[in-house]
Amino acid sequence: MRLADTLGMAVQAIVRNKLRSFLTTLGIIIGVASVVAMVHLGQSATRSVTEQIASIGSNLLFVMPGTAQRGPGGVRTSAEPFAMDDVEALRREIAGILVAPGLSRSTSVVLGNANETLSVEGTSNEYFTVRNHAVAQGRGFEAAEQRSGAAVCVIGQTVVDEMYGLQEPLGSTLRVGRTACQVVGVLEAKGQSMGQDRDKAVLMPIKAVQRRLVGELDVGVVYVSALVDGTTQRVQGEIEALLRQRRRLAEGEPDDFYVRDTQDIADALEQTTATLTILLGAIAAVSLLVGGIGIMNIMLVSVTERTREIGIRLAIGARSGDVQTQFLVESVLLATLGGLVGLLLGVGGTWLVTERLAMPFVLSPAVMALGFSFSVAIGVAFGYFPARKAARLNPIEALRHE
């Protein structure tokens, strides 16, 4: 018997019972679709985390007062804040880094009728480099403005969109708290990062925020960027040593500040998403297995239903092997079709979700190949038993079957 004829018979059997074939293979469709979608979404989440971390600034360290649990969103306890002296010391003592101070205060920002409460951050010109967020229009802060704490600000794209609409922001005056503040620059658009809109920013010289908004000369956070790749570890150690010394911490006393490496956050997040991906993929694989059992179930029913047909085929010269191949090919074909449809659905679903959540759309040929070949393998594995049952039928008993 020729392979083309075997295939033809299987196609005929599948097409003859379209609804049943569809329902039989639905389990495989759902299984493959969920495996493909889950693993792809996991990969795309990982990619998105990586991209966001990169966009925060490379080789970036956050230095904050207090102590913190490891991991994102750790609890911070209060401690002696930093002062500009600390920032200067870091700048002076540690080689190969860029340093920018940061001090934020949530306050009302008013332009004409538009009134919003925003987090206004005081910083220095280094911020634009250290935080990898460049000025797109206008300029940053001038040295004199930084020294005197002039009422100037650089604003993010979201603030422009929400408050200015079509108006020109450069040169306009914003009311920040009780200060009239001149807009001298607009930041490049960065989009969402780690669940925050980085474009919802109002930046001022730190001295301006200290004097005009906060009323104290503290520094809330120090951003440090290592200029050379791979030196963040060394820099972190040097920062810790220097700050312990400046804060007069005795040997054995715990740090009352902490240095957080964004790469660590990235690694932790990537680890988490990878674990989640494996978990979800495994659950989806179980549903694929259940789909295989569905195929076996229907194929067994089909063998019983078609017992007489099998008897006729055996009487007119089919060998057991021919019958076995026929049923095996049928279930493999069903599983393969289900695998293909599932693949398309899975990829389509991934695309929809990533589009909705503005995540990068990652297509992995390895995952698609794996999902597909898994479905074919399931067709073989779960088709084998019914096919063997069909092949072992006794010709006369099969012919007598009603």
Place this chain on the structure above:
Amino acid sequence: MHALAGVDLTIRAGEFVAVMGPSGSGKSTCMNLLGCLDVPSAGEYRFCGVPVAGLSRDALALLRRHYMGFVFQSFNLLPRITALDNVALPLVYAGEGRERRRRRAMAALTSVGLAERAMATSSQLSGGQQQRVAIARALVTEPPLLLADEPTGNLDTARAEEIMGLLAALRADRDITIVMVTHEPDIAAHADRVLYFVDGRLTCDGTPAEVLA
């Protein structure tokens, strides 16, 4: 309890044998043995001199494929496929190519007078037509032995005579051995030889005139 007991018989090439007997007397069992659909639990059956008992399932399948054609009382066509495809099916298992299959199946259908119904499915055919398709299917591989278990059992007298006419024409045309089970003496009268079974035993073996008398 044996379905057949003490049956000793030889069927020669080219004979037309009718098998008769009351219901449950072992006629179908005898046919199944002759057709290698079943193997005897005791005793011996030689086909063309070869003892069948030692053959594997696959070897029996090959015997059926190349040497035997079956016609059943209940037609046993595959539903939902056309008459032509039904007739071509044995050729599929014989590994024939598609074109040759069509040609030979069409020729077989023509020989039973159903060429114009080639594209009909079995539900679109009358009983007599279905049985003619079944005969075409049994003959398409040109087997030397045709086994028919009550081929006219489900047909009225006119259709039955039609079928018998077909078999007669076949014998005139080609050197074929036919073994046919029937309950009707009129049908058995077409044969050269009649076997009569009672309770699994062969009680009469002779010409129709002798046995039916």
